Amino acid sequence: MRVLKGAGLAVAGVGAGMLTEYLLDPDRGRARRARLRDKTMHTAHELNDGLGGMSHNMSNRGRGMAMAARYRLTGRWADDAVLHDRVRAELGRCVSHPHAIQVRVEGRTVTLVGDVLADEEKTARHAIKRIPGVKFMDVQWTVHEEAGDVPTLQGKRRMRTPQHADS
Missing domain, CATH: 4.10.290 (Bacteriorhodopsin Fragment)
Structure with missing residues (x-):
């Protein structure tokens, strides 16, 4: 050693x-x-x-x-006007024809009326349900398999995604 x-x-x-x-x-x-x-x-x-x-x-x-x-914490106490804007913004991200849907908000309950395509309906429901402040959803829209003869669903289908938002 x-x-x-x-x-x-x-x-x-x-x-x-x-x-x-x-x-x-x-x-x-x-x-x-x-x-x-x-x-x-x-x-x-x-x-x-x-x-x-x-x-x-x-x-x-x-x-x-x-x-x-x-x-997530403070967003749950948003007033109805802010909640309306949040829902409109989310619809613009997940539906190709957001103008075809009318949104009403009263007491944190969101009411959706209008026309939506079937392949976008589930995504839209899920997205709106996850918005902080939404307590209940009353979905009264009409689901269509394709645009067909529905005037509000006519026109160019342009989806804006965060990765490809050019304009």
Whole structure:
């Protein structure tokens, strides 16, 4: 065991001597020291930038979670006018003909009257039900398999999605 310990110290001593000679060499030592200093500073800056970016990321995520929780809690006490606007906005995102649906809100109860396509009806119900503040839904719209002869369902079917919203 003592032999291994002594051999380890000898190897460490030789390594330290080689490093000292490498860095203190009169011909190229100054350049080597400068390169070592530059690499060390570069690594320190990279580490600092990475930690800074991570702290900004965590800060933004925390703020986003707090705002989402605040919206979920305070949004449940919105007045009927605000709730009406929220429902109209949600219909615009999940139905291709939102103008075909009339929305009435009284006492946090949402009444939907008009025409909707069958393939959009389930999505619209689910989306409106999830709006903070909606207590009840009274769905009185007429479901159509296709636009056919329904005047309010005529025209270009243009769905605006967050990923493809150009205008």
